[in-house]
Amino acid sequence: MISCILVDDEPYAREALAELLAKSPDILILAQVGNAIEAMQAINELKPQLVFLDIQMPRISGMELLAMLDKSTMPRIVFVTAFDEFAIKAFEYHAFDYLLKPIDPDRLEQTLARLRQDLAPKDLGPVTPAELTHLPCFSGNRLKVVPISDVEFIFSDVGGVHVATANGLVHTQMTLKLLEEKTRLIFCHRQYLVAPAAIAEIEVQDGGAEVITRSGARVPVSRRYLKELKQYFGFH
Template sequence: MRVLIADDEPIARQVLRELLEECPGVEVAGEAASGAETLRQVERLDPDVVLLDIHMPQSDGLAVARRLRPLPLPLVIYVTAYEQHALAAFEAGAVDYLLKPVRLERLRAALEKARRQLEGLRAARASAQAAPQRIAARSGGEIHLIDTRDIIAFRAAEGGVEILATTGRFHAPHSLKEIEERFPPPQFRRIHRAFLINTAHLRSIAPLSSRRYLLRLTGGLEAVVSKRMAGVIREATEW
């Protein structure tokens, strides 16, 4: 597990580095001293996990986490002296929230949570690769074989389903339930009665109200879901 340490205090970064040396299977990928540098280091180093402080210059830790959330990785573990930000941190997708001074056993427990999430993400990817790779569909009187990687969503339609893909729109004579059984989670997820999305094409999740969230997918496709479903999707896709 490759970990990026993000804290504006050099002493705090050194303490975390020394603690991480006591955690088997963990490698320090690098360090960052500001929010902006954290984002640059994530892009450059591609870590699995970020140990992220809340109060940093050039974008605080909460803002950084919101920028990172659309990405499957890295996972975020907050390390801060301020307990009042815990709720906002978990709403931003944190794996855990550690208070300074950090105890070794508490850090190990947080990293173990992250490890389990990483294993789940890898299993989801393996399951997606093992799923059926193509489906036959019609468009303009012709039959096409559509690669599942190109499918953005299935939508219930008269006489079957409409396939919304990066290569166009097609029709298949299957019920949405049949499609759901053929293409199970985690790659495909039924978000409501008439819509099944390919989570690989999910681009963002944004709140519309206290109960509704907006999903944006490839090609500008949008769908509104409940807060509960948004949480299910985030958990399943490790957002």
Template sequence: MIQLKTLLVDDEYSAIEGLRIRLEAFAEIEVIGSAQSVDDAINVLNKHDVDLVFLDIEMPTKSGFELIKYFQPESCPAVIFVTAFHQHAVKAFEVRALDYLLKPVKLARLAEAIERVVKTEQLHRKNTLIEVHQSLIENEHQELESSKNSEYKFEAENLVIQDAKNPIQIIPFKDILWIDAAGDYMCVHTLAETHVMRARLKDLEKNTLPEDFLRIHKSTIVNLSHIKQLNPLRNSEYMAVLDNEKTLKVSRTYSKNLKSLIKQ
């Protein structure tokens, strides 16, 4: 049986405790912590792997939508919004929330939401196994095709993004803070803006980017020159803090290599 490590986020302690009591009826749920603000929630997420977040929206200082911005692609837990306000529903589903519950939460409605999360998690795990198998079979073919379909190239100091529908974009490597995967596209982040390009992270890492760029997660490459601090997490993982205060998770697979390069 799937068991979901769950975080409860609400500025009202009574709301957290009420939801915690209701969740005791579900064997699929393991509540690993709670938080009464977005910043507190981030602290918990830095210490624990979380599969599901029950998230309030209207909270002091930062709304629940600010927490969504914290998650990186491919490491985002399932999110169920729990709020007293119906007017945020459209935006909640725009950020791919799995469900939207109105307070006070009815047990039957809660059961529906949890069932949806469980089915999504089962599908995700099944698809992950399929994708791994397919990638082993198709890897050689993809590498040959990537050079034909490329919409980018590089010069000595710049990344050049070419797209028939848009003007050519020339981005100095020194201005790029990090790059992450978003489906079939890459998001290239600078201090000023984010550029989107069609490419594979593996190809960028191997053939395009200078030595200052290093993979720190299966979906993320960072410019080492923009890392100002490494904060340790559990299980030999780290949180990299960039010049602009953006934080990126460094997975255990890549942490040792990053640490050795930072020390140099």
């Protein structure tokens, strides 16, 4: 059984694809979602083997979503698009395959046949864009798109990964390591990333330091990262 998720902001397009997939008894649809933030949550929670991913979606595109995923646990991605030029670009993003809308049943079957023969984990390699401009976050039952420019620091604890802005805390399912790779935030502690632009002061203390952000928040700096942080701003 091959598990999959359908991601498309057009309900009719999702339903049309679901009807085609229903003809293949070895395909299990775990979820259908309408935007990139819901898609990331579903992928992290359900861990599908395959994602049918629409390229053109509001706020965060399919290609931007792909850049947010941890490539070490990446499902196979089949891009779905109505435009030939996007289909060609799909392979630049190391997609498993692409389908043009409206989806031709024979073309879909070709994709599924290739998938059945290729069950080994696939290294999707580097993806772009390398730098994120927004983070998919949540607060309670609300999904939030947070601009990177609003982020002061991010930290992890037993409760998860938390994103601090001047307006308060929200949460994300992205890892600190992936956030370091995809943003300009830097480590100041093994559990903290900080935005250099948000730093107003560095208060040096015995055994480490604290960053004071422009909103007045205090962020720990471990001895391991203090020297690099000072050098970043030209201090010796």
